[in-house]
Amino acid sequence: MATPFASMLDGLTRQRGVTAALVVSERDGIVVDSNLQIGQDGDRVAALAASLYRKARLSARAAGMGAVSFMQLEAPGGRICAVGGGALVLIVVAESAVNVGLVRVELLKAIEGLSAAGGDA
Amino acid sequence: MNNVTVVESWIEAPLKQFVLDADAELALLLHPSGQVLAQHGFARAVDVMSACALAAGIHASAGELGKLLDGRPFRGLHHVGRARQIFLAEALWPRGSYIFLTVFGPESSLGIVRLYFDELVAALVAAAPLEATPATPALAEHFERDLNRNLAVLFGRA
Numbered sequence: 001m002a003t004p005f006a007s008m009l010d011g012l013t014r015q016r017g018v019t020a021a022l023v024v025s026e027r028d029g030i031v032v033d034s035n036l037q038i039g040q041d042g043d044r045v046a047a048l049a050a051s052l053y054r055k056a057r058l059s060a061r062a063a064g065m066g067a068v069s070f071m072q073l074e075a076p077g078g079r080i081c082a083v084g085g086g087a088l089v090l091i092v093v094a095e096s097a098v099n100v101g102l103v104r105v106e107l108l109k110a111i112e113g114l115s116a117a118g119g120d121a
Numbered sequence: 122m123n124n125v126t127v128v129e130s131w132i133e134a135p136l137k138q139f140v141l142d143a144d145a146e147l148a149l150l151l152h153p154s155g156q157v158l159a160q161h162g163f164a165r166a167v168d169v170m171s172a173c174a175l176a177a178g179i180h181a182s183a184g185e186l187g188k189l190l191d192g193r194p195f196r197g198l199h200h201v202g203r204a205r206q207i208f209l210a211e212a213l214w215p216r217g218s219y220i221f222l223t224v225f226g227p228e229s230s231l232g233i234v235r236l237y238f239d240e241l242v243a244a245l246v247a248a249a250p251l252e253a254t255p256a257t258p259a260l261a262e263h264f265e266r267d268l269n270r271n272l273a274v275l276f277g278r279a
Contacts, residue, residue: 029232047232054230 017098135244147224
């Protein structure tokens with residue numbers, strides 16, 4: 001059965017260089033919905049990336065920097081990008097060569113849909 | 122603080138790693154009968170004894186409830202409190218089945234705890250001595266003696 005997030009996740013994974021897209025509960029780090037390639041461990045990525053995002057958000061707030069709008073982790077083998085929408089986090093796993101600017105725009109656009117679908121709960 | 126105490130030494134390293142990785146406040150590994158094997162974060166033997174009895178009871182009840190509803194025992198339980206959360210799950214390895222209970226706060230998450238619980242079980246399977254005798258059901262006549270012996274080991278009174 002298609003979830004309210006299916007078309008949004010499809011749109012993200014259609015971007016060149018994006019290998020996975022996940023909607024994750026920020027507090028629990030549990031996958032709500034995902035588009036993954038065979039062999040990708042969605043549960044592991046979700047738990048760790050949501051934890052990272054939550055801590056980045058809390059760090060930014062503690063430093064008086066306000067809300068985190070976009071988080072990017074760069075590693076030799078690729079990138080993880082995340083944006084938060086209320087109780088949910090939208091996470092994208094991408095290759096190193098991905099157009100980060102485009103991914104950022106798509107994530108920020110998608111987060112509006114995420115909030116409308118219940119992310120502000 | 123990472124004050125893990127164990128009844129059998131091979132449990133120590135995997136449990137320490139779990140506590141560190143998952144940011145667990147409390148951790149308890151026990152036999153389904155309620156006999157404690159390792160603990161982290163408890164200050165008093167009586168608290169460990171109570172937690173073991175409750176965890177064994179909850180695990181047994183959840184198992185039976187699962188059989189009634191789904192035809193097979195529930196193997197994991199998660200409860201969210203106001204400030205802390207509980208994760209209770211069955212750890213299966215060649216020596217048999219054990220119960221693992223952990224309490225974590227807002228620094229951690231269910232996803233992180235589940236992830237590192239799977240790694241803990243894999244590490245325990247790898248660390249378990251091959252010559253160890255399989256876990257046997259606790260006998261009522263020996264239960265209190267064994268429980269007191271294990272608690273004495275954990276709290277430095279052995």
